[in-house]
Amino acid sequence: MEGHSLDRQFYVQLAPFTIVSETVALSLHKCFLFGITSARRRIIAAVRCTIRIETPIAKDGQLLVSEDYLRFLVQFANEKMLSNSQRIERFFCAFINQVEGLVHKEAPDSICEANKTQVAKSETQLRPRSIKKSKGCDTQARKFLDLERRQVGLLLRLDEVEASFFGPNSGHVGVSKSFCGMENVSSRECKDTSLEAVCQLKLSLKDQLTILNTAAQVHQRTVRPSNERGRFKCIQLNSLKASELLYRWGHSACPLPPSSSMPLSSLLIFGGYGGSIKQGRQNDLVLLTIEEGKVQSIDATNPPVARMGHTACLVGQDMVVIGGRKDPSKLLGDVCVLRIDKMQWTYPKVGGAYFPPRHRHAAEAFGGKIYVFGGLNNDSVLGDLFLLDTLQMKWEQLIFAELMPPPRYSHSIAIADKKLFLYGGFDGRKVYGDLWLLDLNFLHWRTVVLESIPRFSHSMTFAVGHLVILGGCPLTKHANAVSFLDVEKLEWVHGAVDFPSESFFVRHSATGIGDTIVIVGGGLSCYAFGIKFSPPFLVDLPVSPYFAGRHKVKEFATLNKDHYEENARGVYFLRVDKAHAKVCKDHLKLLGRLDSRRKSTASEDGMHILFPLVAANGCDLGAADPREMLELNKAQCSICAFDCHINLKMVKLEAGTPLKPLKDPHEMLLKALSPLLQKHKYPVSLLREIPKRWERLDDMAILPAESFTSECWSSFGPVVWQMVTNCFSVNRLARQARIKPNSTRDSNLVLLYGHDGWVRHRENGILYCFDATKCMFSSGNISEKLRMAKLDCKGETVVDLFAGIGYFVLPFLAKAKAKKVYACEWNPPALDALRYNLDANAVEDRAVVLEGDNQVTAPQGVADRVCLGLLPTSEHCWGVALKALRPDGGVLHIHGNVKDTEEQQWVDHVCSSVEVLSRNEGRSWNVHAAHVERVKWYAPHVRHLVVDVKCVSKGD
Numbered sequence: 001m002e003g004h005s006l007d008r009q010f011y012v013q014l015a016p017f018t019i020v021s022e023t024v025a026l027s028l029h030k031c032f033l034f035g036i037t038s039a040r041r042r043i044i045a046a047v048r049c050t051i052r053i054e055t056p057i058a059k060d061g062q063l064l065v066s067e068d069y070l071r072f073l074v075q076f077a078n079e080k081m082l083s084n085s086q087r088i089e090r091f092f093c094a095f096i097n098q099v100e101g102l103v104h105k106e107a108p109d110s111i112c113e114a115n116k117t118q119v120a121k122s123e124t125q126l127r128p129r130s131i132k133k134s135k136g137c138d139t140q141a142r143k144f145l146d147l148e149r150r151q152v153g154l155l156l157r158l159d160e161v162e163a164s165f166f167g168p169n170s171g172h173v174g175v176s177k178s179f180c181g182m183e184n185v186s187s188r189e190c191k192d193t194s195l196e197a198v199c200q201l202k203l204s205l206k207d208q209l210t211i212l213n214t215a216a217q218v219h220q221r222t223v224r225p226s227n228e229r230g231r232f233k234c235i236q237l238n239s240l241k242a243s244e245l246l247y248r249w250g251h252s253a254c255p256l257p258p259s260s261s262m263p264l265s266s267l268l269i270f271g272g273y274g275g276s277i278k279q280g281r282q283n284d285l286v287l288l289t290i291e292e293g294k295v296q297s298i299d300a301t302n303p304p305v306a307r308m309g310h311t312a313c314l315v316g317q318d319m320v321v322i323g324g325r326k327d328p329s330k331l332l333g334d335v336c337v338l339r340i341d342k343m344q345w346t347y348p349k350v351g352g353a354y355f356p357p358r359h360r361h362a363a364e365a366f367g368g369k370i371y372v373f374g375g376l377n378n379d380s381v382l383g384d385l386f387l388l389d390t391l392q393m394k395w396e397q398l399i400f401a402e403l404m405p406p407p408r409y410s411h412s413i414a415i416a417d418k419k420l421f422l423y424g425g426f427d428g429r430k431v432y433g434d435l436w437l438l439d440l441n442f443l444h445w446r447t448v449v450l451e452s453i454p455r456f457s458h459s460m461t462f463a464v465g466h467l468v469i470l471g472g473c474p475l476t477k478h479a480n481a482v483s484f485l486d487v488e489k490l491e492w493v494h495g496a497v498d499f500p501s502e503s504f505f506v507r508h509s510a511t512g513i514g515d516t517i518v519i520v521g522g523g524l525s526c527y528a529f530g531i532k533f534s535p536p537f538l539v540d541l542p543v544s545p546y547f548a549g550r551h552k553v554k555e556f557a558t559l560n561k562d563h564y565e566e567n568a569r570g571v572y573f574l575r576v577d578k579a580h581a582k583v584c585k586d587h588l589k590l591l592g593r594l595d596s597r598r599k600s601t602a603s604e605d606g607m608h609i610l611f612p613l614v615a616a617n618g619c620d621l622g623a624a625d626p627r628e629m630l631e632l633n634k635a636q637c638s639i640c641a642f643d644c645h646i647n648l649k650m651v652k653l654e655a656g657t658p659l660k661p662l663k664d665p666h667e668m669l670l671k672a673l674s675p676l677l678q679k680h681k682y683p684v685s686l687l688r689e690i691p692k693r694w695e696r697l698d699d700m701a702i703l704p705a706e707s708f709t710s711e712c713w714s715s716f717g718p719v720v721w722q723m724v725t726n727c728f729s730v731n732r733l734a735r736q737a738r739i740k741p742n743s744t745r746d747s748n749l750v751l752l753y754g755h756d757g758w759v760r761h762r763e764n765g766i767l768y769c770f771d772a773t774k775c776m777f778s779s780g781n782i783s784e785k786l787r788m789a790k791l792d793c794k795g796e797t798v799v800d801l802f803a804g805i806g807y808f809v810l811p812f813l814a815k816a817k818a819k820k821v822y823a824c825e826w827n828p829p830a831l832d833a834l835r836y837n838l839d840a841n842a843v844e845d846r847a848v849v850l851e852g853d854n855q856v857t858a859p860q861g862v863a864d865r866v867c868l869g870l871l872p873t874s875e876h877c878w879g880v881a882l883k884a885l886r887p888d889g890g891v892l893h894i895h896g897n898v899k900d901t902e903e904q905q906w907v908d909h910v911c912s913s914v915e916v917l918s919r920n921e922g923r924s925w926n927v928h929a930a931h932v933e934r935v936k937w938y939a940p941h942v943r944h945l946v947v948d949v950k951c952v953s954k955g956d
């Protein structure tokens with residue numbers, strides 16, 4: 001910042017890395033950039049990172065912060081800048097590898113080492129980083145890329161562009177104007193590569209696209225799949241009229257089976273980001289008729305909000321759209337249904353479990369149900385599996401005993417042969433190349449250990465008996481690679497598609513229709529110039545010798561066939577005589593073996609009860625010995641009051657009774673966790689540590705203190721906590737503990753899963769934000785907060801001697817409309833939260849925060865009302881409270897924990913003590929208990945009481 005006169009408003013801004021690049025997210029994750037940008041007349045000094053913080057540092061020529069602070073910021077920014085430059089170095093090293101490959105037309109691996117030396121050399125030449133002035137522009141030279149000299153570079157121009165990067169390693173490419181300029185100089189074989197010359201270059205859009213296409217060529221040449229089985233012809237559909245309607249990404253594409261109204265195979269494309277004139281999120285429908293090669297916009301009544309990153313599945317005559325993102329701040333969790341025959345959108349009411357909003361999830365329909373996995377919910381990467389029953393329009397969350405796929409987004413799922421395949425994705429750090437398989441009969445996950453390449457934002461579709469995987473990030477590996485997974489043999493084969501060089505398949509859609517794959521949209525994002533979309537393509541598979549003659553296992557018409565019928569697989573029941581039914585049921589429940597989604601039933605002879613069993617770990621229940629399976633050895637039988645000789649029999653009923661959705665999280669957890677304990681040979685008695693009740697604060701479930709206390713639970717790693725958070729539909733998990741009996745009443749909450757304990761909780765229209773691991777929050781006090789909120793405190797001054805995070809201060813101000821509240825508090829985390837909450841509820845102008853011991857800080861003679869919300873007692877502060885009251889009296893709200901047999905004595909004791917204390921203070925007041933509020937049970941036989949003590953001047 002040296003050298004700038006501070007004549008405008010300056011900010012130090014810690015802002016998100018707005019290139020929003022998947023490259024950047026990968027290779028520069030959590031990196032920082034520091035720079036000064038000028039936006040109109042405002043100049044911003046910015047440190048870019050993943051969290052946005054903006055600090056004004058100067059205004060109208062005046063520094064708003066101390067020089068020391070400014071120095072600290074600059075030093076901080078420089079540190080970030082340094083670590084960032086090291087990351088950029090690695091990024092450029094990867095880039096130059098690609099460039100060398102292009103220039104030498106060699107495989108890049110062979111020159112990697114040479115490049116490292118090259119980069120190191122060019123780096124020494126290019127340092128130090130000084131600001132050079134050129135005519136008419138203020139330019140800071142950093143590094144640059146000169147293809148002829150094979151040097152890496154980046155130019156930072158402060159007057160036009162902040163800084164951006166050109167990255168072949170992803171679906172997004174950031175190009176700074178200055179960088180393009182350098183590339184442009186090179187491609188035109190211009191000898192003058194001085195910085196000044198580069199700065200003065202003005203690029204046309206055509207030049208910019210040339211740069212992008214050059215990058216594409218770099219990618220194309222790098223792909224050489226090892227076990228390549230063929231190259232596939234690709235027909236570009238840019239002859240299509242109005243094909244720019246298909247220039248979009250993050251959209252959905254549903255194959256429509258031929259029908260009387262639409263006799264030809266077609267694709268129905270919905271939403272996404274694109275647009276030929278003005279780009280943005282879309283809510284339009286486009287029909288692509290494959291055989292005719294026709295693209296047309298379709299009108300439908302009552303369309304939903306525009307979105308991208310949603311899913312659309314075909315169920316019968318309905319296209320069911322789920323979720324997506326309306327804009328960066330608005331995630332959607334809605335279900336929109338398009339009646340295809342009427343082209344009419346409807347919005348059914350969806351019941352069942354809570355389905356958290358999300359985008360970049362994956363969904364697939366089967367048997368009238370839509371399976372939805374993962375996605376992004378703001379910063380939370382989801383790993384849940386939901387099932388939407390489109391007949392009943394009900395969400396159900398499926399909970400799994402075994403390991404399930406870790407959370408991710410931009411992955412893909414497909415269903416074939418009653419198996420759900422899940423592949424790839426990204427969790428913000430790791431790119432996944434794992435393939436998971438969910439058996440839809442037994443709802444059992446397993447991983448398929450196969451050679452596969454990590455990727456995300458790719459596509460997966462079904463064609464010629466294979467799952468076909470195309471495109472995705474990182475681009476260097478997948479630009480034209482296509483992978484096939486034989487769903488019967490679970491074998492991979494790889495091939496390559498002859499795409500034209502300027503096509504990029506990231507966030508595109510690929511739909512298998514017979515032996516053809518239809519690719520729509522996708523592209524690359526460029527920071528400086530927007531998105532370059534790919535034209536639509538058809539890939540014909542049977543031209544490859546590998547696939548020629550292979551039978552088409554699934555045609556798209558059958559794959560997408562609407563079959564609502566309930567899965568009629570056989571279901572195993574445990575038969576037990578009626579006398580032992582209850583104890584058997586309890587034991588099955590405890591083991592998590594009772595399939596509570598099915599009904600128990602009486603046998604035909606009326607003598608027995610049949611309990612439906614959950615299949616565990618894929619074991620064949622038909623072959624299982626019921627006694628062994630239920631761990632009914634002698635010891636167990638005595639524990640669970642089982643008669644060892646009880647007659648148990650396994651019975652298979654061919655048609656399963658209809659599934660009832662699992663609702664109770666306790667039941668869901670029993671089902672999910674008992675096989676885990678069994679597998680690791682832990683005693684089933686540990687299941688008693690699974691909580692039956694819990695509290696919810698924000699997206700955190702707070703479990704009772706006695707939950708999951710055995711060490712075995714944490715020994716499983718995060719998997720158990722993930723299951724529990726899935727069951728409660730939350731992202732964080734904590735275990736309650738008794739509030740510390742210290743003077744600050746600290747929280748003892750243990751965070752079991754999640755990043756931090758900061759929660760936002762809204763109650764009675766008031767926002768309470770605090771760190772739940774540091775500050776207590778008693779939801780049992782809600783009645784008292786409501787009571788205080790209902791008081792009419794207009795014109796009153798209130799003193800809260802134990803303000804905490806603002807439990808009562810906020811109701812007094814926001815609801816009871818007190819004129820002023822003095823808030824005494826001495827605990828720093830509570831003070832942070834209190835100040836935040838006053839501000840967040842816009843009542844800070846009527847609050848005075850008094851930091852420190854209330855014995856010292858409390859005001860005197862000002863209050864109409866004093867609140868003493870401390871447990872177990874606030875007796876040591878009654879004197880301070882009396883002094884705070886106005887000379888003519890007022891009301892004290894005195895809290896205390898009181899034995900249920902001693903309530904009246906306590907009230908009498910409070911009143912007489914207050915009277916004595918007031919007399920000692922020289923006040924002449926009548927003291928009486930105007931009301932006693934029973935707030936909650938604090939412990940067995942101990943109540944949290946509040947007595948309203950009225951002190952009235954004797955003269956009144």
Ligand SMILES: C[S@@+](CC[C@H](N)C(=O)[O-])C[C@H]1O[C@@H](n2cnc3c(N)ncnc32)[C@H](O)[C@@H]1O
Nearest residue numbers: 743744745802804825826827830853854869871
């Ligand atoms: C957390 S609230 C109590 C809320 C609730 N009624 C309860 O006790 O269950 C009590 C707050 O008073 C604060 N506190 C206790 N003694 C104090 C003192 N002498 N001066 C200022 N703050 C005090 C604690 O730091 C704490 O934040």
